[in-house]
Amino acid sequence: MSARGLWRFLVGEAESSGADLGGPGAERELPGVRVEVQRLNKAFGDLQVLRNLDLAVEPGETFVIFGPSGCGKSVLLKHITGLLTPDAGRILVDGEDLGAEGPRRFRMAMVFQSSALFNSLSVGENVGLWLKEHRVCDAEAIARVVTEKLALVGLSGWERAMPAELSGGMKKRVSIARALAVTPNLILYDEPTAGLDPVLTEQIGKVVADLKRLRITSLVVTHDLNLGFAVGDRLGMVHEGRLVQVGTPAEIRATTNPVVRAFISTQTKILAEPGFLTKNP
Amino acid sequence: MSRLRQTAQRLLQGLGEGAILFLQALYWCKAAPRNLDKIVAHLLEFGNATLPIASLMALFIGGVLALQTGSRLAQFGIQNTIGGIVGLSMIKELGPVMTALLLAGRVGSAIAAELGAMNVYEEIDALKTLNINPVRYLVMPRLLAGLVATPALCMYVNVIGLVGGAFVSAVNPKIGVSVRLFRLNFQEVVEIGDLSDSVIKAVVFGVVVVITSCYVGLKTTGGPEEIGRSVTRAVVLSFMMIFVLNYLITRSLM
Numbered sequence: 001m002s003a004r005g006l007w008r009f010l011v012g013e014a015e016s017s018g019a020d021l022g023g024p025g026a027e028r029e030l031p032g033v034r035v036e037v038q039r040l041n042k043a044f045g046d047l048q049v050l051r052n053l054d055l056a057v058e059p060g061e062t063f064v065i066f067g068p069s070g071c072g073k074s075v076l077l078k079h080i081t082g083l084l085t086p087d088a089g090r091i092l093v094d095g096e097d098l099g100a101e102g103p104r105r106f107r108m109a110m111v112f113q114s115s116a117l118f119n120s121l122s123v124g125e126n127v128g129l130w131l132k133e134h135r136v137c138d139a140e141a142i143a144r145v146v147t148e149k150l151a152l153v154g155l156s157g158w159e160r161a162m163p164a165e166l167s168g169g170m171k172k173r174v175s176i177a178r179a180l181a182v183t184p185n186l187i188l189y190d191e192p193t194a195g196l197d198p199v200l201t202e203q204i205g206k207v208v209a210d211l212k213r214l215r216i217t218s219l220v221v222t223h224d225l226n227l228g229f230a231v232g233d234r235l236g237m238v239h240e241g242r243l244v245q246v247g248t249p250a251e252i253r254a255t256t257n258p259v260v261r262a263f264i265s266t267q268t269k270i271l272a273e274p275g276f277l278t279k280n281p
Numbered sequence: 282m283s284r285l286r287q288t289a290q291r292l293l294q295g296l297g298e299g300a301i302l303f304l305q306a307l308y309w310c311k312a313a314p315r316n317l318d319k320i321v322a323h324l325l326e327f328g329n330a331t332l333p334i335a336s337l338m339a340l341f342i343g344g345v346l347a348l349q350t351g352s353r354l355a356q357f358g359i360q361n362t363i364g365g366i367v368g369l370s371m372i373k374e375l376g377p378v379m380t381a382l383l384l385a386g387r388v389g390s391a392i393a394a395e396l397g398a399m400n401v402y403e404e405i406d407a408l409k410t411l412n413i414n415p416v417r418y419l420v421m422p423r424l425l426a427g428l429v430a431t432p433a434l435c436m437y438v439n440v441i442g443l444v445g446g447a448f449v450s451a452v453n454p455k456i457g458v459s460v461r462l463f464r465l466n467f468q469e470v471v472e473i474g475d476l477s478d479s480v481i482k483a484v485v486f487g488v489v490v491v492i493t494s495c496y497v498g499l500k501t502t503g504g505p506e507e508i509g510r511s512v513t514r515a516v517v518l519s520f521m522m523i524f525v526l527n528y529l530i531t532r533s534l535m
Binding site: 117 | 315399402403404406407409410411412413418
């Protein structure tokens, strides 16, 4: 283990200061970054979750990763955020290897499946947490950014509410606002509509689709193909730890790949026939 | 035999990881000035959670101690030494140990539950993705609050325990030692060094309770039922470490 590695092991992850990261709205030519995943492998014990997974997402693109539960979609996202370390392979963001030490030239944010709002903080404090903790700007500027980001997700005036007072869909939207407050170049959505009813799913879908105009590179992990087709510039299906098909919504709909077809037809069947699951246990 | 080895291995691993967490929290103390609001909030939380029970506990422990020892001492006609005996027992042993046990039960369990829930509901992961170090944000403020609160609470428990002891000694007809005599004997027997022993123990126990609870909380995985298990684990581990360390500290301070 190198001296730097030992230091990191002893004191934990370093925090970049607000100055290193730039203020809100740090200028770049294009907000989005290019993400490249190369031959990513991950196993948990005997279970091989990712097998030589390759993926490339272009700057400003909204890429949807879909597939059945347990196929490794969320594990892939956790590798990109650095929450998991790959057994083999690497991830490049604008050519920068995520496995390498040192400050990053980009920012990323993640919207968690469970929303992961801090229950002891108000909505406004949740959204402004990154700005406050990294001392990016003063309290007045933070309040302005919070108001602006909450407006983007249709939650103006909810700054003082506590997470416990919000519906599932509202929590997701606050989580998106919190991610946007980071002024990210890459935003990752982990099952943004999981556990939501169709009305709330549509609301979240609209928010994600609406945010595409910001030209932030977005990676959306979902098993909801309707959402995928609605928001994705391109979609990719993960099956048994590999990306088996990539294409535009039209290409995916027209694919002859039997695995993708089987997944699409299962989803269509569930949506088309109410009570399908109870009739076919 | 292999099960015993696995248990020992897990214990050693836990101790090692706990020590690393402590070092990380110490390192992040450099960020204490800008986290002052959190430290003060935790300090108030610790005080609110423990002060009323600590008062009741200390008052009755001091009273029982005086009652048990005083009546025996009276049989030999040396009940005038009760101030020193109650004082030394409270300050050197019962004060710090009972404070630490109370802290583990009230504060340690709350820390393990809160951090455990945060881990289960991906809040710790959310902190990491926001590039906020969980040790700096969650552990360090609690550690510093514990470092301040535990010795202060221990001194408070000592004082209330002595008040309880003096009161029982004065009002119990079998003992019949006035508050003045109790105080004089206490001043004669108890030295400043005894008070510093009490503070040393309280500081160590405070660190142990906070770090153990934070460690167990941050290690919680699985569903909500694991949060309950983590709370029990944090309290039991804290109790065990308090008892073992109490002996080791007492031995090294002799």
